Amino acid sequence: MNPLIQALLAFDGKQVEPLKQGLAASESGEFLALADYFAHDNVMFQTGASWLVKGALERGKEVPANVVEAMFDAADHYAHWEPKLHALQSVQYLDFEHIKREKVAAALPALSDDKKTLVQVWALDADVRLHIENESQLNRLQQKLNMALEAGPASLKARARHLKNEFKALD
Numbered sequence: 001m002n003p004l005i006q007a008l009l010a011f012d013g014k015q016v017e018p019l020k021q022g023l024a025a026s027e028s029g030e031f032l033a034l035a036d037y038f039a040h041d042n043v044m045f046q047t048g049a050s051w052l053v054k055g056a057l058e059r060g061k062e063v064p065a066n067v068v069e070a071m072f073d074a075a076d077h078y079a080h081w082e083p084k085l086h087a088l089q090s091v092q093y094l095d096f097e098h099i100k101r102e103k104v105a106a107a108l109p110a111l112s113d114d115k116k117t118l119v120q121v122w123a124l125d126a127d128v129r130l131h132i133e134n135e136s137q138l139n140r141l142q143q144k145l146n147m148a149l150e151a152g153p154a155s156l157k158a159r160a161r162h163l164k165n166e167f168k169a170l171d
Contacts, residue, residue, distance in 0.1 A: 011048040028062040038074035050086035057093035065098045075107035081116040088122035105130045121159045
């Protein structure tokens with residue numbers, strides 16, 4: 001059986017050890033089996049599948065572009081903050097020569113729609129990364145970062161400072 005699907009079935013919604021083991025045993029082609037789980041009715045499957053993609057991208061594993069795009073296509077189905085967070089955290093690892101930037105950007109409103117501060121922090125990060133190369137967006141991004149620095153929670157301020165340091169066009 002596909003180690004990623006085995007990992008999903010063993011995932012209890014909290015302990016990520018089964019997901020880590022499945023990820024370690026997986027190969028690139030096996031990620032295709034995850035595509036149906038992003039929009040699944042079971043939040044644990046959404047959370048586990050999105051964690052597996054994020055985990056693979058963090059580790060530099062090859063994930064087929066259509067699987068990554070399927071994770072973002074399912075954004076409207078995410079009923080919990082964790083799959084949103086995983087998708088948003090994945091943006092920093094995406095290769096936009098292979099992944100359609102507009103598909104990811106189209107999912108941003110649905111992914112950002114959460115009161116959880118951690119989701120807001122990574123939504124800011126994703127917004128900057130998705131739009132930094134569009135010169136017409138720089139003013140909007142600068143304003144957004146400045147607002148976060150003025151009135152945001154500490155973690156949002158820290159991410160805004162990090163982004164300003166990383167992307168000198170926003171200074």
